[in-house]
Amino acid sequence: MKHWTEIRTTFFVAKTGSISGASRALGVHRATILRHLDVIEEELGAKVFLRDAKGYQLTEVGKDLLRVAKLTDEQFSDFARRARGQQGELEGEFILTSLDALSHLLMPAVKLFSQAYPKIRVRWLTSVELMKLEYGQAHVAIRTGPKPQDDSYVVQPFAPLSVGLYASESYLQKHGVPVVESDLKEHLFVAADEAPDRLEIVKWFTEIVPPEQVVCTSNNQDLLQRTIVNGLGIGFMQCQASQIYPNVCRVLPDIQWNFENWIVTHGDLHRSEKVQAFLAILKSDEYQSKLPN
Numbered sequence: 001m002k003h004w005t006e007i008r009t010t011f012f013v014a015k016t017g018s019i020s021g022a023s024r025a026l027g028v029h030r031a032t033i034l035r036h037l038d039v040i041e042e043e044l045g046a047k048v049f050l051r052d053a054k055g056y057q058l059t060e061v062g063k064d065l066l067r068v069a070k071l072t073d074e075q076f077s078d079f080a081r082r083a084r085g086q087q088g089e090l091e092g093e094f095i096l097t098s099l100d101a102l103s104h105l106l107m108p109a110v111k112l113f114s115q116a117y118p119k120i121r122v123r124w125l126t127s128v129e130l131m132k133l134e135y136g137q138a139h140v141a142i143r144t145g146p147k148p149q150d151d152s153y154v155v156q157p158f159a160p161l162s163v164g165l166y167a168s169e170s171y172l173q174k175h176g177v178p179v180v181e182s183d184l185k186e187h188l189f190v191a192a193d194e195a196p197d198r199l200e201i202v203k204w205f206t207e208i209v210p211p212e213q214v215v216c217t218s219n220n221q222d223l224l225q226r227t228i229v230n231g232l233g234i235g236f237m238q239c240q241a242s243q244i245y246p247n248v249c250r251v252l253p254d255i256q257w258n259f260e261n262w263i264v265t266h267g268d269l270h271r272s273e274k275v276q277a278f279l280a281i282l283k284s285d286e287y288q289s290k291l292p293n
Contacts, residue, residue: 003043004072009036010048011069014058040065071136071268091119094274098142100126100221102261104241105159106142108290113281120274128194133266139275141264145198148262154270158261158282159291162239163201165251171231178234178251184208188233190224193217201236201257 012022013033023030041048048062058066094113098106103126110122131137134152148155171188178184191214195202215233218224228235229245239256242248263282265275281287 003040006036006040006043007065007069008073009033010040010062010065011073013037013049013056014062014066018056067132067136071134090117090273090277092121092274093123094120094278095123095125095131095138096140096142096278097125097127097131097138099128099144100219101238102142102144102161103221104238105161105261105291109278109281109287112284112287113278116281117277133264133269136269139265139269139272140278143262143264144259147260148264152267154265154267156263156279158263160261161259163236163257163259164239164242164253165234165255166228166237166242166248167234167251168229168231169247169249171233172249172251174231181208181252181255184234184252185210185213187213188215189213190216190218190227190233190235192221192224192236193219199259204257205236 009022009026009032012025013019016022016025019030019033022033026033037048044061044065046061047059048065049056050059051057096106096110106124110124114120114122125131125138130143131141133141142158175187178187189209191205191209197203216224216227218227224235225237225241225245227233228237229248234251237248239250242250263279265279269275
C-alpha cells in the first residue's frame, strides 16, 4: 500500500500526542517521524496537523486520515493474529453505538461481553448521530428504524420494541385522563431533547404537541422516565420497560409505535474477532433469556 508507512506514523503521532511519543512507540528517530509527516502532507496536498504551542493538533483532514488509519491498523492486527494462529484473550477498544433508549436491551450483552473478555475496554456511545462505520467510528451499531441499505454494511435484525404514552397516577389524578387524541391539547408533556427526525414517533409528536405544552426535555432516557414517574407530564415509554413502574399508567393505549432495530457492522470488519465475539453474545441463549418479553 503506497505511503502506508507514513500513514501509520501519522496514526502514532495522533495516538501518542507527540513526535517523541511516536518515535518511542515505533522505534525510529524523530527525524524519520518528521520526514514521514512531510511526505503524507505533500501527498494529500493539505495539512494533517497544526503545529502550535500545545503540540500537534489534528486538522479535519487529519481526523479523516486517522479514522482510516485506525481501521486499517485494526484490520491488519486482526489478520496477523489469525495468520499466526495466535490464541489468547482479546484486548483493546471495542466501540458500540446505539440510541440511549436501547440501553436496557443492550446492557446484559455488554455485561456478558465484558465478563468474557476482561482485557477489552468497551466504549459505548449513545447518540442520534449515525456513526460512520467505514471510518472505524464504531465496531457495531444498533440502529432503529428502516433497515439500512448501504451495500458495504452487514445488517441483521435485533430485538424490536414498542413505545406508548404513559403518565403517573398522580399526574392523571391532577390533570385528568385523556380519552381521545384531541384531549392531549389540554395536557403537559416531557420529551427527548434530541430525537431523530426520521422516526415517525417524532413526526407525530411535533404535529400533535405544541412547544408550549412541553415542560421538560432531556437527552437522557433514564431521566425522562423519572420525570414521567414523578408526575411532570405525559411522555413516551417503552411498553416492555413500563412494567417496572407500578404507579405509571398507559395513556391512549390504541396509540403505539413499533420499532425495528438492526445490528449493523461494516463488511471490512464484520469477520474481525472482536465483532464476531460480540455478535456471538447477542445470539447466545444466555443473552436472549435476559431480554424483556
